[in-house]
Amino acid sequence: xxDVALFMTTIVFYVCDLICVLIWCPFRxxxxxxxxxxxxxxxxxxxxxFSPLIFVPSVYCWSLLGLSVCALLVWEIFIFLHPERFWxxxxxxxxxxxxxxxxxxxxxxxxxxxxKN
Numbered sequence: 822x823x824d825v826a827l828f829m830t831t832i833v834f835y836v837c838d839l840i841c842v843l844i845w846c847p848f849r850x851x852x853x854x855x856x857x858x859x860x861x862x863x864x865x866x867x868x869x870x871f872s873p874l875i876f877v878p879s880v881y882c883w884s885l886l887g888l889s890v891c892a893l894l895v896w897e898i899f900i901f902l903h904p905e906r907f908w909x910x911x912x913x914x915x916x917x918x919x920x921x922x923x924x925x926x927x928x929x930x931x932x933x934x935x936x937k938n
Contacts, residue, residue, distance in 0.1 A: 831874055861907075868893045
């Protein structure tokens with residue numbers, strides 16, 4: 822593949838990530854999560870998005886990939902060291918009652934607009 826094709830693949834992965842965040846996430850069915858805040862793979866998106874750039878011989882591409890690996894490692898280390906922070910049974914901030922995310926209206930009843938008859 823050419824560098825342009827790899828870059829376009831990265832853009833497609835970025836659009837797929839936006840669709841997962843904003844519209845519908847198939848990983849919610851696979852991981853059986855109600856919300857992104859309780860999803861184990863929530864911060865894997867950068868590594869998945871920039872993975873095609875490993876084959877582009879550029880310091881900028883490799884730095885994006887390196888920072889993605891660092892973000893993934895930090896995320897996994899925090900999940901390993903403090904799993905209670907990511908479980909809504911132990912962290913009240915992760916419950917729907919405490920939800921403030923405007924993108925969560927699809928899943929959170931508290932933020933859904935009321936239907937007027």
